[in-house]
Amino acid sequence: xxxxxxxxxxxxxxxxxxxxxxxxxxxxxxxxxxMSVMEMSHRSKTYAAIFEDVERSxxxxxxxxxxxxxxxxxGGATLxxxxxxxxxxxRTGRADYAITGEFSKKAFQEGRKxxxxxxxxxxxxxxxxxxxxxxxxxxxxxxxxxHYCMNNTIFGTKWPYLPETGDVPLACDMSSCILSEPxxxxxxxxxxxxAQKNMGPAGLTVVIxxxxxxxxxxxxxxxxxxxxxxxxxxxxxNTPPTYGVYLxxxxxxxxxxxxxxxxxxxxxxxxxxxxxxxxxxxxxFKPSADKGSRSMMxxxxxxxxxxxxxxxxxxxxxxxxxxxxxxxxxxxMRASIYNAMPMEGVEKLAAFMREFEKRC
Amino acid sequence: xxxxxxxxxxxxxxxxxxxxxxxxxxxxxxxxxxMSVMEMSHRSKTYAAIFEDVERSxxxxxxxxxxxxxxxxxGGATLxxxxxxxxxxxRTGRADYAITGEFSKKAFQEGRKxxxxxxxxxxxxxxxxxxxxxxxxxxxxxxxxxHYCMNNTIFGTKWPYLPETGDVPLACDMSSCILSEPxxxxxxxxxxxxAQKNMGPAGLTVVIxxxxxxxxxxxxxxxxxxxxxxxxxxxxxNTPPTYGVYLxxxxxxxxxxxxxxxxxxxxxxxxxxxxxxxxxxxxxFKPSADKGSRSMMxxxxxxxxxxxxxxxxxxxxxxxxxxxxxxxxxxxMRASIYNAMPMEGVEKLAAFMREFEKRC
Numbered sequence: 001x002x003x004x005x006x007x008x009x010x011x012x013x014x015x016x017x018x019x020x021x022x023x024x025x026x027x028x029x030x031x032x033x034x035m036s037v038m039e040m041s042h043r044s045k046t047y048a049a050i051f052e053d054v055e056r057s058x059x060x061x062x063x064x065x066x067x068x069x070x071x072x073x074x075g076g077a078t079l080x081x082x083x084x085x086x087x088x089x090x091r092t093g094r095a096d097y098a099i100t101g102e103f104s105k106k107a108f109q110e111g112r113k114x115x116x117x118x119x120x121x122x123x124x125x126x127x128x129x130x131x132x133x134x135x136x137x138x139x140x141x142x143x144x145x146x147h148y149c150m151n152n153t154i155f156g157t158k159w160p161y162l163p164e165t166g167d168v169p170l171a172c173d174m175s176s177c178i179l180s181e182p183x184x185x186x187x188x189x190x191x192x193x194x195a196q197k198n199m200g201p202a203g204l205t206v207v208i209x210x211x212x213x214x215x216x217x218x219x220x221x222x223x224x225x226x227x228x229x230x231x232x233x234x235x236x237x238n239t240p241p242t243y244g245v246y247l248x249x250x251x252x253x254x255x256x257x258x259x260x261x262x263x264x265x266x267x268x269x270x271x272x273x274x275x276x277x278x279x280x281x282x283x284x285f286k287p288s289a290d291k292g293s294r295s296m297m298x299x300x301x302x303x304x305x306x307x308x309x310x311x312x313x314x315x316x317x318x319x320x321x322x323x324x325x326x327x328x329x330x331x332x333m334r335a336s337i338y339n340a341m342p343m344e345g346v347e348k349l350a351a352f353m354r355e356f357e358k359r360c
Numbered sequence: 361x362x363x364x365x366x367x368x369x370x371x372x373x374x375x376x377x378x379x380x381x382x383x384x385x386x387x388x389x390x391x392x393x394x395m396s397v398m399e400m401s402h403r404s405k406t407y408a409a410i411f412e413d414v415e416r417s418x419x420x421x422x423x424x425x426x427x428x429x430x431x432x433x434x435g436g437a438t439l440x441x442x443x444x445x446x447x448x449x450x451r452t453g454r455a456d457y458a459i460t461g462e463f464s465k466k467a468f469q470e471g472r473k474x475x476x477x478x479x480x481x482x483x484x485x486x487x488x489x490x491x492x493x494x495x496x497x498x499x500x501x502x503x504x505x506x507h508y509c510m511n512n513t514i515f516g517t518k519w520p521y522l523p524e525t526g527d528v529p530l531a532c533d534m535s536s537c538i539l540s541e542p543x544x545x546x547x548x549x550x551x552x553x554x555a556q557k558n559m560g561p562a563g564l565t566v567v568i569x570x571x572x573x574x575x576x577x578x579x580x581x582x583x584x585x586x587x588x589x590x591x592x593x594x595x596x597x598n599t600p601p602t603y604g605v606y607l608x609x610x611x612x613x614x615x616x617x618x619x620x621x622x623x624x625x626x627x628x629x630x631x632x633x634x635x636x637x638x639x640x641x642x643x644x645f646k647p648s649a650d651k652g653s654r655s656m657m658x659x660x661x662x663x664x665x666x667x668x669x670x671x672x673x674x675x676x677x678x679x680x681x682x683x684x685x686x687x688x689x690x691x692x693m694r695a696s697i698y699n700a701m702p703m704e705g706v707e708k709l710a711a712f713m714r715e716f717e718k719r720c
Contacts, residue, residue, distance in 0.1 A: 241563030
């Protein structure tokens with residue numbers, strides 16, 4: 001086996017090494033069952049116990065109140081871009097969206113297919129370099145929900161506050177920041193996240209939904225897109241992504257072993273500080289996000305010279321620091337430093353940046 | 361590690377042991393990359409090569425013609441129950457469905473939400489114990505497609521022929537029989553299958569679509585449910601179930617090592633014959649499917665005494681033959697013997713049935 005490297009991919013992304021080691025050890029025989037978790041009937045008692053344990057663990061780690069249901073689904077955040085308006089918009093017929101990046105824009109576009117959606121804020125004119133202030137949000141008190149994306153992977157920004165929307169429920173895409181720090185789940189009507197950044201493998205989607213919001217989808221809605229039907233079936237309207245849910249359980253065990261979300265936040269803040277300090281102290285590299293809107297998970301930066309950016313990405317890869325190329329929409333570099341990225345990886349990257357700058 | 365057991369689950373189901381062993385060995389470091397396949401960006405060159413290899417391998421194993429596109433999706437067959445009518449029904453505004461089990465009934469019900477669908481055959485009155493003959497199909501020459509489920513897991517039946525529908529394209533749910541034998545893909549407009557029986561883990565769905573059939577979905581269709589958009593993006597409209605696709609690749613390698621689909625068919629016929637011979641020679645156990653409609657993948661049987669059925673299932677489990685309980689819709693027993701079930705498992709079950717019968 002070769003050496004494990006530091007992978008700064010925006011997702012799918014690094015998993016804790018101990019989680020992968022445990023998954024490998026249990027691959028042919030889970031806990032004396034004589035089979036892989038992947039081979040278990042989703043209706044079997046053995047698998048049902050795993051499934052319930054994972055939900056319980058997620059509830060404990062995120063302190064999810066009883067008012068909210070947890071769903072383990074498929075389709076990624078992208079399917080939620082459609083499911084959120086299909087299920088929630090009929091409540092009042094209108095919804096608000098904050099457009100702060102490519103994904104929140106896609107969510108808005110999918111919302112438009114369903115009904116009347118408004119941009120309560122649109123930062124596209126500023127190339128999504130910052131998050132709007134509360135005072136900039138043009139809120140509709142009659143909106144069925146206010147949708148936003150808490151952390152924008154492509155532009156390296158993050159909402160530094162929870163939007164105040166009165167009685168309008170928050171519907172939040174947390175794909176790239178879930179489990180990175182504590183959040184007050186009771187403040188949200190709906191939270192969703194693709195697993196492939198902080199939770200597990202691509203193909204698992206977690207939805208946390210205030211139960212009273214379900215049930216408004218029209219009768220023509222495909223069964224699998226109806227939150228009420230999914231709640232009723234306990235996420236088993238059809239076969240769920242069983243192995244992904246099991247892996248999420250292993251990741252949650254790891255999060256707990258690290259001290260839970262409060263410890264995760266400290267760890268993540270410290271890692272991000274190493275990179276932002278390096279950027280703020282550099283004459284060569286510039287961060288692309290405004291200081292007050294910086295992401296703790298995705299650190300985006302550039303030199304201003306695309307050729308030099310390309311050289312940096314290439315030489316970093318040769319030094320075992322891979323997938324640092326920025327998204328094609330913005331260019332430059334992006335270091336995604338989710339929960340599983342160790343401090344050593346971040347320190348090695350900061351040292352490499354300094355060394356590269358000296359050479360240039 | 362305990363002993364691997366014989367798992368007769370209808371799905372998720374047994375995987376070839378060599379596939380699991382290879383997945384475990386490659387879990388922390390795929391091919392010297394320093395990372396798990398699960399950790400790779402779906403846009404990386406390394407992963408793109410895996411993805412393309414798997415498609416190429418599936419095309420070779422199934423002899424998929426160039427007229428057909430392969431999609432790796434999420435949502436299982438259940439999401440296809442909706443996607444098929446949303447995408448294909450607008451072509452003529454009407455579609456035919458053969459109702460031969462619970463899943464084809466669900467497909468029909470989802471079709472009804474979309475438009476005008478007719479039951480070209482409905483075997484519910486005979487408790488789905490057989491497949492209708494060609495002459496029994498009430499076909500509509502103006503249908504946009506004819507939908508059927510080739511193998512019915514719950515009732516243990518399988519279509520013994522390819523329906524002749526003239527110019528009306530066949531849309532077929534092959535979830536529980538794909539890769540079990542050669543099929544002439546060119547005869548189908550669309551084939552879909554959840555992976556969790558013969559292809560890999562739950563959460564991966566394979567769609568094989570004649571390309572000229574895509575593009576009729578209305579503009580209001582959620583992006584992720586639009587075949588044309590999925591084709592255009594190469595199944596990467598969003599992050600695909602990357603690890604599941606990799607596992608499908610390992611399964612396909614195994615199928616090839618066994619001699620491909622012709623060998624699979626011989627192997628599966630031989631396994632099914634062992635069980636049907638045991639049933640035909642038994643005074644205690646009765647097969648539930650009509651002789652001409654028997655499934656090669658799911659062998660359903662019963663004693664007529666639910667209590668005795670329960671005892672059989674329990675004692676078989678104690679003997680290392682697990683998940684033999686029939687579906688709640690029919691009771692009795694069901695032995696699912698997909699590709700990965702070895703002949704030894706089937707022989708052990710047949711021997712156990714004889715031994716049980718002697719004791720009773």
